[in-house]
Amino acid sequence: xxxxxxxxxxxxxxxxxxxxxxxxxxxxxxxxxxxxxxxxxxxxxxxxxxxxxxxxxxxxxxxxxxxxxxxxxxxxxxxxxxxxxxxxxxxxxxxxxxxxxxxxxxxxxxxxxxxxxxxxxxxxxxxxxxxxxxxxxxxxxxxxxxxxxxxxxxxxxxxxxxxxxxxxxxxxxxxxxxxxxxxxxxxxxxxxxxxxxxxxxxxxxxxxxxxxxxxxxxxxxxxxxxxxxxxxxxxxxxxxxxxxxxxxxxxxxxxxxxxxxxxxxxxxxxxxxxxxxxxxxxxxxxxxxxxxxxxxxxxxxxxxxxxxxxxxxxxxxxxxxxxxxxxxxxxxxxxxxxxxxxxxxxxxxxxxxxxxxxxxxxxxxx
Amino acid sequence: xxxxxxxxxxxxxxxxxxxxxxxxxxxxxxxxxxxxxxxxxxxxxxxxxxxxxxxxxxxxxxxxxxxxxxxxxxxxxxxxxxxxxxxxxxxxxxxxxxxxxxxxxxxxxxxxxxxxxxxxxxxxxxxxxxxxxxxxxxxxxxxxxxxxxxxxxxxxxxxxxxxxxxxxxxxxxxxxxxxxxxxxxxxxxxxxxxxxxxxxxxxxxxxxxxxxxxxxxxxxxxxxxxxxxxxxxxxxxxxxxxxxxxxxxxxxxxxxxxxxxxxxxxxxxxxxxxxxxxxxxxxxxxxxxxxxxxxxxxxxxxxxxxxxxxxxxxxxxxxxxxxxxxxxxxxxxxxxxxxxxxxxxxxxxxxxxxxxxxxxxxxxxxxxxxxxxxxxxxxxxxxxxxxxxxxxxxxxxxxxxxxxxxxxxxxxxxxxxxxxxxxxxxxxxxxxxxxxxxxxxxxxxxxxxxxxxxxxxxxxxxxxxxxxxxxxxxxxxx
Numbered sequence: 001x002x003x004x005x006x007x008x009x010x011x012x013x014x015x016x017x018x019x020x021x022x023x024x025x026x027x028x029x030x031x032x033x034x035x036x037x038x039x040x041x042x043x044x045x046x047x048x049x050x051x052x053x054x055x056x057x058x059x060x061x062x063x064x065x066x067x068x069x070x071x072x073x074x075x076x077x078x079x080x081x082x083x084x085x086x087x088x089x090x091x092x093x094x095x096x097x098x099x100x101x102x103x104x105x106x107x108x109x110x111x112x113x114x115x116x117x118x119x120x121x122x123x124x125x126x127x128x129x130x131x132x133x134x135x136x137x138x139x140x141x142x143x144x145x146x147x148x149x150x151x152x153x154x155x156x157x158x159x160x161x162x163x164x165x166x167x168x169x170x171x172x173x174x175x176x177x178x179x180x181x182x183x184x185x186x187x188x189x190x191x192x193x194x195x196x197x198x199x200x201x202x203x204x205x206x207x208x209x210x211x212x213x214x215x216x217x218x219x220x221x222x223x224x225x226x227x228x229x230x231x232x233x234x235x236x237x238x239x240x241x242x243x244x245x246x247x248x249x250x251x252x253x254x255x256x257x258x259x260x261x262x263x264x265x266x267x268x269x270x271x272x273x274x275x276x277x278x279x280x281x282x283x284x285x286x287x288x289x290x291x292x293x294x295x296x297x298x299x300x301x302x303x304x305x306x307x308x309x310x311x312x313x314x315x316x317x318x319x320x321x322x323x324x325x326x327x328x329x330x331x332x333x334x335x336x337x338x339x340x341x342x343x344x345x346x347x348x349x350x351x352x353x354x355x356x357x358x359x360x361x362x363x364x365x366x
Numbered sequence: 367x368x369x370x371x372x373x374x375x376x377x378x379x380x381x382x383x384x385x386x387x388x389x390x391x392x393x394x395x396x397x398x399x400x401x402x403x404x405x406x407x408x409x410x411x412x413x414x415x416x417x418x419x420x421x422x423x424x425x426x427x428x429x430x431x432x433x434x435x436x437x438x439x440x441x442x443x444x445x446x447x448x449x450x451x452x453x454x455x456x457x458x459x460x461x462x463x464x465x466x467x468x469x470x471x472x473x474x475x476x477x478x479x480x481x482x483x484x485x486x487x488x489x490x491x492x493x494x495x496x497x498x499x500x501x502x503x504x505x506x507x508x509x510x511x512x513x514x515x516x517x518x519x520x521x522x523x524x525x526x527x528x529x530x531x532x533x534x535x536x537x538x539x540x541x542x543x544x545x546x547x548x549x550x551x552x553x554x555x556x557x558x559x560x561x562x563x564x565x566x567x568x569x570x571x572x573x574x575x576x577x578x579x580x581x582x583x584x585x586x587x588x589x590x591x592x593x594x595x596x597x598x599x600x601x602x603x604x605x606x607x608x609x610x611x612x613x614x615x616x617x618x619x620x621x622x623x624x625x626x627x628x629x630x631x632x633x634x635x636x637x638x639x640x641x642x643x644x645x646x647x648x649x650x651x652x653x654x655x656x657x658x659x660x661x662x663x664x665x666x667x668x669x670x671x672x673x674x675x676x677x678x679x680x681x682x683x684x685x686x687x688x689x690x691x692x693x694x695x696x697x698x699x700x701x702x703x704x705x706x707x708x709x710x711x712x713x714x715x716x717x718x719x720x721x722x723x724x725x726x727x728x729x730x731x732x733x734x735x736x737x738x739x740x741x742x743x744x745x746x747x748x749x750x751x752x753x754x755x756x757x758x759x760x761x762x763x764x765x766x767x768x769x770x771x772x773x774x775x776x777x778x779x780x781x782x783x784x785x786x787x788x789x790x791x792x793x794x795x796x797x798x799x800x801x802x803x804x805x806x807x808x809x810x811x812x813x814x815x816x817x818x819x820x821x822x823x824x825x826x827x828x829x830x831x832x833x834x835x836x837x838x839x840x841x842x843x844x
Contacts, residue, residue: 240386241386242405243406245385246406246409250412
């Protein structure tokens with residue numbers, strides 16, 4: 001099945017409307033996080049040390065970008081979790097989620113309902129043909145302390161499905177690769193793939209969540225179409241245009257399996273993808289779940305967005321009642337893309353590790 | 367000027383244009399001479415699952431038919447226009463020569479010699495197979511069993527495909543894999559980054575001659591893709607420097623082609639005549655731009671090392687880069703100037719250790735590394751070493767380079783280490799016997815034969831037939 005991409009121009013009105021929504025949301029979030037009755041200790045204390053008052057001087061997203069410096073990720077590593085608890089959530093125990101595959105003390109984000117809200121919203125973007133309701137999913141990927149595990153299960157549940165899990169520890173894979181133990185890394189991947197194939201063989205699975213490399217490895221060992229897989233929801237590592245094309249055309253057999261690449265992490269939630277195919281040279285653009293999260297592609301020297309269709313560093317701002325994280329510089333770079341009718345704000349395309357063209361980045365087998 | 371062609375990957379013969387493309391650059395001005403489809407490793411792994419079809423396509427031909435196809439391919443390779451690029455553009459032999467020269471730095475005359483070597487290999491494939499199989503009737507390969515020298519023989523292939531991770535240094539290196547086709551084994555190749563031209567042209571020549579296109583996998587790819595070719599083809603050849611080849615040493619499925627450390631040895635009985643062998647030593651060191659593993663990289667003598675080094679310095683030191691189309695050109699430019707810088711600096715660094723000097727320096731009128739003819743070159747370098755233990759005594763570089771070292775004849779074989787080609791200048795029967803019995807020498811020339819002289823009817827670097835086929839015992843009921 002050939003992917004049809006219907007190109008509908010987004011209108012100025014749509015863009016303006018979305019920008020207004022974002023500004024209103026920014027105002028609401030600033031009020032929430034910087035008011036003593038609802039904010040968390042970290043931001044309330046931080047504001048006292050600044051030469052501006054967010055409550056008075058930040059009413060729009062542009063003002064947020066202008067006033068707030070880059071978010072320092074060490075804060076999420078070094079400070080106790082409780083400093084991030086908004087007053088409004090003080091009486092509820094929180095989930096602790098950790099970020100990706102680094103070694104050492106991980107960054108942690110606490111949360112309550114955000115992952116449910118984010119993934120319920122995302123569910124609306126999935127099509128029932130490829131992600132049938134009232135069936136079974138399998139997640140093959142990092143579980144453990146990650147938000148993703150609960151989020152995927154919630155997403156499956158949201159669609160009336162239950163989800164099986166096979167874990168992969170990305171920290172161990174990174175360590176194996178960094179120490180050039182490639183045989184061990186391959187053996188570990190085989191171990192993960194075998195577990196997944198066992199589930200696929202013995203249970204009825206129609207949807208998979210996994211990483212690109214694991215998807216490829218699964219497809220090398222088993223005909224996924226014949227195994228009953230109808231949809232694959234995929235994220236976690238770089239997919240350049242050629243890789244995306246290969247996964248779409250060959251691994252997912254040109255649409256027999258719905259291929260839904262995503263960009264997301266513990267700090268953001270989940271960005272949906274613009275349809276891609278030969279019409280746009282398989283360049284995958286992702287759009288953040290605005291206004292709850294905003295992605296920009298910026299020039300880090302000026303702090304301003306780069307021109308459309310130019311490369312820059314990915315900057316994430318998260319704006320929920322549970323978590324306020326302005327201007328966090330992701331470890332990724334991307335191409336800035338134009339707004340889209342389904343998401344009339346900037347997109348980020350062809351994401352790859354920051355500096356990937358200059359240095360070797362350990363991304364691993366996962 | 368023609369637009370630079372795009373060379374697609376060949377996925378078991380089918381052209382495939384990747385969205386990732388690399389550039390093949392002119393070694394002089396960096397202009398783009400071609401773009402190459404770079405495939406992700408998954409493409410190769412996927413195609414290898416179907417490689418049985420490629421083998422089946424070759425098996426439909428008799429060996430005799432494939433030998434004839436090889437002969438015709440040789441003629442096409444040398445004389446005909448052949449497709450290059452996704453749009454079916456044609457490339458004449460002269461265009462091939464000039465383009466390859468512009469991206470590899472090899473002067474035209476050397477490309478021409480390499481073309482002739484490849485042509486010779488293809489048009490004498492029957493002789494080569496005869497040498498590889500020690501005279502086996504080729505019909506035995508078609509039937510799978512037969513007789514040889516009165517004994518029953520049966521051979522089975524050890525792999526469905528021959529994996530190849532190719533270098534960029536010299537086009538004639540491709541002659542090593544050519545027998546795979548008449549031996550009915552498809553090839554799965556990662557071409558050298560700067561030299562896609564020769565393998566692509568060879569594959570097109572085979573296809574034009576009637577060989578099934580399915581027999582050819584041409585996959586410009588990354589390190590992971592190369593590693594997958596080596597891992598997933600049960601038999602593979604890799605070319606590279608010592609660090610690359612060390613990684614696969616001891617792996618029976620991977621035949622490693624690394625530095626040759628080829629040498630000229632002069633025995634006690636001939637050392638007084640060393641001046642008679644100067645031409646041979648010069649040719650062994652400098653032919654083909656000093657880029658081959660069969661170029662001599664050390665001259666081992668029982669005495670007169672300084673005198674020989676000085677004489678070689680006088681002959682080689684003045685050699686300068688010439689225009690690419692100059693028929694007298696001896697030196698090759700570097701496609702990667704950083705490689706030239708590294709070699710130059712490695713030699714200078716090791717010269718800081720006492721016991722060695724650059725015997726070419728007095729005759730070179732300038733530095734070793736030069737910019738000339740729009741490119742970067744290394745001029746010939748002869749290092750006189752007092753001991754074979756000196757770090758420069760047993761080295762190989764991608765330029766005319768050799769050490770001259772004094773070692774008593776009685777100690778030579780113990781000290782030279784693994785050597786691809788030895789040209790031994792001796793008439794002494796006992797020394798000849800020692801040389802013949804030495805297991806570390808891959809090819810032995812006894813008498814005044816350049817290390818560069820190879821015999822097509824004898825494998826000099828691994829036996830491809832023995833690599834791709836295994837003999838088994840067989841009993842057939844009447």
